[in-house]
Amino acid sequence: MSKANLSRYLKREAKRIEQPIRWSIGLSLMSGLLLIGQMGMIASIISDVLTKHAGLADVMLPLCLLPLLFLARAFLSYGAEKLALHAAIDLKHDVRGRLLKRLIAKGPIRSREGDSATGDQVTMLTEGIEALEGYFARYLPAMVMMVLLPLAILAVTLVRDWLSALVMVITAPLIPFFMILIGKGTEKLNQKQWHKLAVLSAHFLDMIQGLTTLKWFNASRREAESVSRMADDYRRTTMSVLRVAFLSSLVLEFFATISIAIIAVFIGFRLLYGEMSFYDGFYVLLLAPDFYLPLRQMGSHYHARMEAVGAAERFVDLMEEDEAPKTKETSLSVPQAGLSLSFEHVQFAYDDGTVALQDVSFSLSAGQKLALVGPSGAGKSTILDLLLGLIQPTGGRILVNGVDLSHLPVDLWRLQLGYLPQAPTLFSGTIAEALRYGCPDAPMEAIIGAARQAEIHDFIMSLPDGYDSVLQEKGGGLSGGQIQRIAIARALLRDAPLLLLDEPSAHLDRATEGKITAALQHLLQNRTAITIAHRLSTIKEADLILVLEGGTIVESGTHDQLMAAKGAYLRQVTASFVAAGGQEGHDG
Numbered sequence: 227m228s229k230a231n232l233s234r235y236l237k238r239e240a241k242r243i244e245q246p247i248r249w250s251i252g253l254s255l256m257s258g259l260l261l262i263g264q265m266g267m268i269a270s271i272i273s274d275v276l277t278k279h280a281g282l283a284d285v286m287l288p289l290c291l292l293p294l295l296f297l298a299r300a301f302l303s304y305g306a307e308k309l310a311l312h313a314a315i316d317l318k319h320d321v322r323g324r325l326l327k328r329l330i331a332k333g334p335i336r337s338r339e340g341d342s343a344t345g346d347q348v349t350m351l352t353e354g355i356e357a358l359e360g361y362f363a364r365y366l367p368a369m370v371m372m373v374l375l376p377l378a379i380l381a382v383t384l385v386r387d388w389l390s391a392l393v394m395v396i397t398a399p400l401i402p403f404f405m406i407l408i409g410k411g412t413e414k415l416n417q418k419q420w421h422k423l424a425v426l427s428a429h430f431l432d433m434i435q436g437l438t439t440l441k442w443f444n445a446s447r448r449e450a451e452s453v454s455r456m457a458d459d460y461r462r463t464t465m466s467v468l469r470v471a472f473l474s475s476l477v478l479e480f481f482a483t484i485s486i487a488i489i490a491v492f493i494g495f496r497l498l499y500g501e502m503s504f505y506d507g508f509y510v511l512l513l514a515p516d517f518y519l520p521l522r523q524m525g526s527h528y529h530a531r532m533e534a535v536g537a538a539e540r541f542v543d544l545m546e547e548d549e550a551p552k553t554k555e556t557s558l559s560v561p562q563a564g565l566s567l568s569f570e571h572v573q574f575a576y577d578d579g580t581v582a583l584q585d586v587s588f589s590l591s592a593g594q595k596l597a598l599v600g601p602s603g604a605g606k607s608t609i610l611d612l613l614l615g616l617i618q619p620t621g622g623r624i625l626v627n628g629v630d631l632s633h634l635p636v637d638l639w640r641l642q643l644g645y646l647p648q649a650p651t652l653f654s655g656t657i658a659e660a661l662r663y664g665c666p667d668a669p670m671e672a673i674i675g676a677a678r679q680a681e682i683h684d685f686i687m688s689l690p691d692g693y694d695s696v697l698q699e700k701g702g703g704l705s706g707g708q709i710q711r712i713a714i715a716r717a718l719l720r721d722a723p724l725l726l727l728d729e730p731s732a733h734l735d736r737a738t739e740g741k742i743t744a745a746l747q748h749l750l751q752n753r754t755a756i757t758i759a760h761r762l763s764t765i766k767e768a769d770l771i772l773v774l775e776g777g778t779i780v781e782s783g784t785h786d787q788l789m790a791a792k793g794a795y796l797r798q799v800t801a802s803f804v805a806a807g808g809q810e811g812h813d814g
């Protein structure tokens with residue numbers, strides 16, 4: 227994403243808080259005008275006392291007005307800051323919400339890409355979004371004030387003393403010029419800084435998640451050292467960013483000071499030769515620092531902009547991505563007979579160019595069972611991911627009851643799916659809540675019915691709190707088989723016409739396996755199902771078996787047909803039979 231696009235993106239976001247930012251600028255401008263008046267008042271008091279020998283009584287009124295002006299300006303500045311800050315906070319909240327929604331909509335596919343993806347997302351959602359605050363709350367109002375306030379001061383100066391106004395006009399552009407020159411370097415450094423932070427977060431997150439492995443390898447000290455090395459690296463990058471920021475402040479202060487000095491020298495000489503009134507000279511001299519102040523402050527605000535641009539670069543692509551293609555169909559009617567499915571020359575390639583599926587065609591009538599077989603990396607999960615709507619085909623199409631899947635709203639489509647991954651996730655909460663996850667309104671009788679069919683009811687009743695027993699995080703405290711059966715009950719309750727199953731490849735003990743098979747039989751009844759199959763019994767019972775290798779279908783048919791063909795299927799089955807140590811032999 228080019229820098230111009232990033233700027234444009236930030237400006238588009240700013241449009242959302244245009245109103246409060248305008249008010250904030252209005253208040254700042256009022257405060258600026260009061261400042262000009264206040265300086266005039268101070269100049270006139272001092273000039274009256276020094277040159278006209280005025281007494282205390284003569285200057286009493288302006289002297290009393292001064293503190294009021296101070297107070298009024300304090301209030302105005304406070305109001306301006308508060309408005310801008312609150313608008314920025316609202317916007318941050320909004321951006322974070324939209325970004326999170328995008329990430330969730332993208333699904334888990336994105337988080338599988340690249341090593342630092344999770345860390346990157348966490349950094350993006352936290353520090354990344356925080357970095358926007360400076361841009362909206364300070365940079366934007368300051369940008370406008372940088373033009374308005376100096377212009378107002380310049381106008382007053384022009385009336386009082388044209389020579390000083392000329393010096394101002396000549397010197398003022400030098401400050402932004404040098405600032406941009408130095409800022410160019412900061413931008414690159416800033417992006418480097420973000421990258422380092424993302425790597426650091428990713429590494430840290432990995433370590434926390436893999437704490438058991440670390441302990442087991444006795445490697446925690448080594449890893450702690452590596453984190454400390456990375457943190458030190460990050461510190462060094464941060465310092466170099468700060469060094470440039472300080473350098474730019476120094477240069478800006480230097481130019482501003484020199485410019486004020488030039489104005490002062492000109493005024494001094496003319497006062498000395500009596501070519502100028504004391505009041506005019508003093509007034510202009512008081513105003514001069516405030517003429518340069520907004521320009522000087524731009525340095526630090528520009529730094530805030532750099533930070534925001536550096537941060538936005540990390541998520542703008544995701545924010546700007548087109549929404550899912552507009553869907554034409556708005557409903558999917560599932561006839562009583564169930565759901566039929568066909569793949570027509572389906573192709574899928576990841577962004578990095580990996581072709582995961584090529585020219586995959588098959589069709590499945592309602593109620594039929596499909597088994598996907600093939601070595602790791604063959605493309606089996608990709609077929610499930612496509613059906614889950616996590617990714618879209620890059621070629622060909624998928625038809626559901628004759629309707630192109632890409633024409634269906636994905637939320638509506640997912641209602642038709644029962645999904646049973648290898649390791650189902652149970653979120654913390656009670657068992658009843660876990661079962662009800664896919665259909666929050668299910669009555670208790672339905673839940674118990676599903677649990678009975680999934681052969682998990684007796685186990686649940688054996689717990690002290692029954693269905694109200696609280697699950698630990700990720701189903702901790704339950705065995706793999708029990709989690710599977712809860713997930714099966716959950717899918718039964720959902721009662722979706724198409725089932726996507728990823729069979730556990732680990733070998734379960736006979737009793738557990740028997741219970742799971744019985745539970746699955748209930749689930750598979752009258753439903754169309756696609757299973758990434760590892761157990762020979764499942765494969766044998768399938769109506770259609772697809773043997774995948776390297777993203778293409780190398781063989782397809784029923785068990786008997788494929789056994790007779792003596793091809794890839796036979797090799798695959800023999801290999802898994804040997805790998806399983808003969809356990810599957812009882813089936814076949």
Ligand code: ADP
Nearest residue numbers: 338339576580582601602603604605606607608
């Ligand atoms: P299987 O489920 O049969 O083991 P997959 O469908 O997971 O195979 O993978 C098919 C191919 O896609 C493999 O070559 C794999 O390396 C690749 N792949 C999977 N996920 C990604 C990803 N997020 N980015 C790039 N390539 C991927």
